[in-house]
Amino acid sequence: MLKIVPVKTPPGETLIDITGAVREAVQSTGITSGLCAVIVPHTTAAVTINSSLDPTTPEDIVADLRRLVPTRVDFKHQYDTPADAAGHIKAALVGHSILLAIDKGDLALGGSQSVLFYECDGPRERRVQVKVIAG
DSSP states (O other): OOOEEEEEOOOOOEEEEEEHHHHHHHHHHTEEEEEEEOOOOOOOOOEEEESSSSTTHHHHHHHHHHHHSOOSSSOOOOOOOOOHHHHHHHHHHHHHEEEEEEEEEEOOOTTEEEEEEEEESSEEEEEEEEEEEOO
16 A cells, blocks of 8 residues: 655755654554555655654754755756755665564554654655555
């Protein structure tokens, strides 16, 4: 079963906790055991698992990704804006999908783990694909 989770993002770069929305998508299927693939079908957005217990952890992740891949005008690919070009690289580094186990009808995440959507070039109206596979 494929579910779509809409994500409206603010301007710039940010990490957004989408754990609740992914969890709801999984629970709505009624599947109690299997796999959940979370897929971002965008070139300037990504998904990862990390802690969102401390609200500054996502800020630190975004800050260091900005430091590693600053927005600049000397990218070879310049069809898009410099921020968009930097977003392509950041999204490639973070990744466009994650795979999670489903156990007892819920995501099998660690106690401090969250599913985080990384917007590299907002504001945008995004969508995240949640594919649930029984098994």
